[in-house]
Amino acid sequence: MPSKRPSPSPAPDATEDKPRAAERIRRTARELFYREGIRAIGVEEIVSQAGVTKPSLYRSYASKDELAAEYLRDYEAAFWEVFEAGAQVHPGDARAQLMAYFEGLAQRATQSGYRGCGLTNAVVEYPGDEHPARRVALTHKRKLRARLVDLSAAMGARQPAQLADGLLLLLEGAYASGQLFGRGGPAASLVTVAEQLIDASLR
Amino acid sequence: MPSKRPSPSPAPDATEDKPRAAERIRRTARELFYREGIRAIGVEEIVSQAGVTKPSLYRSYASKDELAAEYLRDYEAAFWEVFEAGAQVHPGDARAQLMAYFEGLAQRATQSGYRGCGLTNAVVEYPGDEHPARRVALTHKRKLRARLVDLSAAMGARQPAQLADGLLLLLEGAYASGQLFGRGGPAASLVTVAEQLIDASLR
DNA sequence: TGACGATGTTACCGATCGGTACGTATGATC
DNA sequence: GATCATACGTACCGATCGGTAACATCGTCA
Structure with missing residues (x-):
């Protein structure tokens, strides 16, 4: 859930108003979840492959289930x-x-x-x-x-x-x-x- | 002495020559794995529902994967x-x-x-x-x-x-x-x- | 009986799970 | 430069994962 305030000035580069990390997480999760299965992939692996860290995931998504x-x-x-x-x-x-x-x-x-x-x-x-x-x-x-x-x-x-x-x-x-x-x-x-x-x- | 199966020396009661616990584990695993999925079910839950304990499982099955x-x-x-x-x-x-x-x-x-x-x-x-x-x-x-x-x-x-x-x-x-x-x-x-x-x- | 091998139990292991408290870097505004 | 909001990282949490060591108990046969 992107329930984040629309950042007025800092306007990131993504197509959305979400933080950059959220977009990388999303794309990485999409690929890993599809290829390996949702249960098989831990959040650690997602953030690791996305080049970010766990708190960045949980700032944009309420839980792993919601990310799924x-x-x-x-x-x-x-x-x-x-x-x-x-x-x-x-x-x-x-x-x-x-x-x-x-x-x-x-x-x-x-x-x-x-x-x-x-x-x-x-x-x-x-x-x-x-x-x-x-x-x-x-x-x-x-x-x-x-x-x-x-x-x-x-x-x-x-x-x-x-x-x-x-x-x-x-x-x-x-x-x-x-x-x-x-x-x-x-x-x-x-x-x-x-x-x-x-x-x-x-x- | 009375009704004995043609089991050699260690004669359990099951239809097979495997320990009784192994058979209970097998039937419980079958039901739980099917209903909930293999990844979703831990070995602890299997042995708990089967009324036995983990070592009984690992004496008859090399691993959870093999049980699956x-x-x-x-x-x-x-x-x-x-x-x-x-x-x-x-x-x-x-x-x-x-x-x-x-x-x-x-x-x-x-x-x-x-x-x-x-x-x-x-x-x-x-x-x-x-x-x-x-x-x-x-x-x-x-x-x-x-x-x-x-x-x-x-x-x-x-x-x-x-x-x-x-x-x-x-x-x-x-x-x-x-x-x-x-x-x-x-x-x-x-x-x-x-x-x-x-x-x-x-x- | 006594000994032995097979079965069952208690208690524990390191690794990994999803999730979080808290400090840090950055960039715009005054 | 001081302030403040935003975004990100370090370090950690308790719970649960699959798996195991050490001990107790039972059945069988000499």
Whole structure:
């Protein structure tokens, strides 16, 4: 939570009005949390890699859990940017837009070292309903499901909700199997399978 | 003297030749690791819930990591038992056998509190290639993929490997989305979607 | 019985965890 | 130069982590 007073004069260099250290912590946390997992990374390692110290972390973030939640908010913003990128390339074509994302995902999820979806991973790491990171992730997934229903309806599916569920299963399946198999994993068939499913859902 | 098992000299009561405490630890670890995650559970909590103490754990298991690997071996055995259960109900019918498992999974994955696949979760928790638990999980997933190829071939799919990939994506998607959405999640459509995919892959 | 090996218990280890009290450097304003 | 707010670092906290040494207890067989 950047609940800091907007510094009037000293105006740091970052795009925000936060201290410089906070931004470095944020970017470092994003990378480490995603690559290694939230539970696996201690705050000491974050500040060490960021080149700052712990008090600098706790001046901008209330706790490690809150920093994790902030990481997921960043992750979600980046996700939507990629997900909706196809809308500009294929305006008015819901199917092409979605498939554009699927093609990119199939690429990424079949590289070795792929780590899946940071939001899904966080839910796996924190089963307890109270954790702030989990809250962010669950809210996002509900939004994603709703968006898929809209896209499915725009494609002309007989039962948009059902097609959306199928697409969501494939999505999450690609995230997971990407971690499980790396290069040459089942996500290589993601696009073909999705096309079959969409075709079957249109009648 | 009375009812004795064919245990050599040191004859405990368990079904195995391991100490009684080891079996209690194993069952407790299985439940706690699955429900809360491996990283989230300390050895202290395991032995406490099992009603034993730490040295009893370390006499039967080399480390927490090894106990986690053992947990996953148990989990895998239980998985195959469920997965192959349909083979006896529908002998010679690969499609019916697979769908029997899918139906059960769709049920479980749409209950609130569902925690997904313990093997997949372990891979999410331990991204490092060296962890024994991850090794067990990855080996199992490769076996599962091969088994799905066999089943797809038995169904008469034009491209068995591709259908197997699609089914695996749906499987893993059900595991993940079950955790993300709980009751009423996308896994409710798992069976219908799988049927559509299989139909489209035959012809 | 006495001895022995296996199992269980008490009490503790160093390392690391997330988090904080408190002093220090800097830069603008008067 | 004195003042003050802001940003950052040094050094430390209690709690918990995984793991272990030393001792007590039990079952079995000579």
